[in-house]
Amino acid sequence: KAGVTQTPRYLIKTxxxxxxxxxxxxxxxxxVSWYQQTPGQGLQFLFEYFSETQRNKGNFPGRxxxxxxxxxxxxxxVSTLELGDSAxxxxxxxxxxxxxxxxxxxxxxxxxxxx
Amino acid sequence: DAKTTQPTxxxxxxxxxxxxxxxxxxxxxxxxxxxxxxxxxxxPQYIIHGLKNNETxxxxxxxxxxxxxxxxxxxxxxTLRDTAVYYCIVRATSNDYKLSFGxxxxxxxxx
Numbered sequence: 001k002a003g004v005t006q007t008p009r010y011l012i013k014t015x016x017x018x019x020x021x022x023x024x025x026x027x028x029x030x031x032v033s034w035y036q037q038t039p040g041q042g043l044q045f046l047f048e049y050f051s052e053t054q055r056n057k058g059n060f061p062g063r064x065x066x067x068x069x070x071x072x073x074x075x076x077x078v079s080t081l082e083l084g085d086s087a088x089x090x091x092x093x094x095x096x097x098x099x100x101x102x103x104x105x106x107x108x109x110x111x112x113x114x115x
Numbered sequence: 116d117a118k119t120t121q122p123t124x125x126x127x128x129x130x131x132x133x134x135x136x137x138x139x140x141x142x143x144x145x146x147x148x149x150x151x152x153x154x155x156x157x158x159p160q161y162i163i164h165g166l167k168n169n170e171t172x173x174x175x176x177x178x179x180x181x182x183x184x185x186x187x188x189x190x191x192x193x194t195l196r197d198t199a200v201y202y203c204i205v206r207a208t209s210n211d212y213k214l215s216f217g218x219x220x221x222x223x224x225x226x
Contacts, residue, residue, distance in 0.1 A: 004158070031212055043159070043202075043216035056213055090158050094212065103149070104214060106158030 002026065004093050004107035012113045018079040021110045025072050025093030032074040033104065034066060037088040046089075049074055081114045088112075119203045124221040127197075133190040135220055137203030140184040147206050148179060149214070150188045152199040159202065159216075162188065193224045 005024040013019050025032050034046040045058040049068035066076040072093075078085055088111050092104040120138040127133040139148065150162040163170055163177045165186075170177045176189040190197055202219040 033212060033214075035214075035216075042218060043214075045213045045215070048212045050212075058213070088156070092158075092214075102212075103161040103164060104212075105161060108158050109156075111156075 004091055004105055006089075006091050006107035006110050008110060009108065010111045010113075012115060013081050015081055015083060015114055017081050018077060019081060019112060020075050020077045021089055021091075021112070023074045023076075023091030023093075023107060025074070025091075026105055029093035029095050029105075030072050031094045031096065031102075032068055032072065033092045033094075034074070034076050035090040035092065036060070037090060037109070038084075038086070043090070046076065078112075083114050086112060086114045119205055119217055121201075121203050121217065121220045123218065124223070127190075127193045127222060127224050129195060129224050129226050130192055133193040133197065133222060133224070135188040135190075135201050135203075135222065136185065137188070138185045139203070139205050142183050142205050143207070144183075145207075148177065148183075148186050149204040149206055150175070150177065151202045151204065151214075151216075152197075153202070153219070154196075154199045162201075193222075195224050195226065198222060198224045 007022045031050045033048040035043050037043045048056045052068045063079045068074045088109045090109045092106045094102045094104045147164050149164040151159040153159045163175050165177045179186045200219040200221050202216050
């Protein structure tokens, strides 16, 4: 079956602009999480959605937001882009999204460069 | 979630077993140990997870000590394609789905 699909794979934006990234989870998976990866901070959790509701949020400013649709697809938006937002943004989906005995499957990520 | 400690890097010869240690001395009784790896510029890949019993799948084996304060991921026959950063993560059993990644261990498999 198809894996987690993230689009676009690469993106270049200018400071001050906004950007929307998309994630299609594995069919049947209802939980979608987003992560930011930078060389300095490593992999950091942004937020998690389950059944269209944000259940958990990491320590990021309000410029970072997301949403999930009824088909479990998710988008994340970053407004007023800063140079420091340049990163690999990763999406992960899981089957049920609850409990510890559930593995997450990651997409290939979207590489965002802010210039 | 419990904090984990892993060596920064390690080398392994191709065809030999790679043993990756992880210390999680503050782990709680109902927390699972997860292993993921990330090959350069790709998304992390799930490897294996366990609670207290040793686990094995087609990719690796996970050995958890009896006191659960440490674990070892074993790649039985390392190949060049196993070169990656390996993350050991401990997850709580709450509804919090967050994975807390540390710096991981950079494993280099050499021919």
